[in-house]
Amino acid sequence: IIQVILMELIFTIIITILAAFIVTYLIVPKLIQKFRQRKIIGTDMNKFEKPEVAEMGGIAVLFGFSFAIMVSIFIFTYLNSVPTNISILLAGFSTVLIVGFIGVVDDLIGWRKGIRQWQHALFPLFAALPLMAVKVGVTTMLIPFIGVVSFGIWYSLLLVPFGVTGASNAFNMLAGFNGLEAGLGVLISFTLIIIAFLYGSIEAVILMAAMLGALLAFLKFN
Numbered sequence: 001i002i003q004v005i006l007m008e009l010i011f012t013i014i015i016t017i018l019a020a021f022i023v024t025y026l027i028v029p030k031l032i033q034k035f036r037q038r039k040i041i042g043t044d045m046n047k048f049e050k051p052e053v054a055e056m057g058g059i060a061v062l063f064g065f066s067f068a069i070m071v072s073i074f075i076f077t078y079l080n081s082v083p084t085n086i087s088i089l090l091a092g093f094s095t096v097l098i099v100g101f102i103g104v105v106d107d108l109i110g111w112r113k114g115i116r117q118w119q120h121a122l123f124p125l126f127a128a129l130p131l132m133a134v135k136v137g138v139t140t141m142l143i144p145f146i147g148v149v150s151f152g153i154w155y156s157l158l159l160v161p162f163g164v165t166g167a168s169n170a171f172n173m174l175a176g177f178n179g180l181e182a183g184l185g186v187l188i189s190f191t192l193i194i195i196a197f198l199y200g201s202i203e204a205v206i207l208m209a210a211m212l213g214a215l216l217a218f219l220k221f222n
Contacts, residue, residue: 008080009202012072013193013209019071020213024064028221031060046178056107057218061182062100064214069093072206082202089203091130096207098127099168124168128161136160182222185215 196204
């Protein structure tokens with residue numbers, strides 16, 4: 001039985017990655033065309049010629065990611081027997097979508113209307129609400145030199161929003177040279193798939209698989 005579940009999980013991971021990759025790969029060129037028509041463009045500072053390129057490419061990543069998550073949920077619900085907490089999967093999915101929405105708003109009005117830096121840092125707190133609502137994670141942690149500490153309800157109220165806010169803002173700061181942000185996202189997603197797989201966190205594996213597929217496709221255009 002364990003071998004069957006393992007094979008079904010691997011199958012789901014592969015399908016999730018492929019679904020995210022294909023949808024993102026097909027959508028990006030269309031978005032580039034539309035954004036150019038609507039003058040949603042910027043200057044590529046990493047090329048000598050300084051060409052104008054389409055902005056807000058992250059929308060394509062969100063499309064591919066979202067489609068892959070829906071496919072994985074369908075597989076878990078109807079086609080295999082892998083034990084999965086759909087509530088946690090949807091909570092993580094919602095958090096990513098909210099962070100993505102904040103990014104879109106930031107691209108549209110942030111630098112033009114003058115959103116303050118402290119607002120950039122605090123907005124992702126709202127993205128943590130779905131994870132806080134389902135009490136995701138383990139409240140007992142082993143801290144070096146201190147020992148085992150039980151955070152109880154403070155894990156959801158403090159550590160989860162702190163983690164989401166810190167991770168989203170830190171990753172946003174990685175954007176620099178062409179392909180840097182998406183490339184590091186590929187490495188991070190792949191590494192987290194392995195870690196989550198070893199710890200038996202199926203929901204995290206699927207979330208990272210969807211992100212990995214979307215970023216791999218996006219990397220070609222980044």
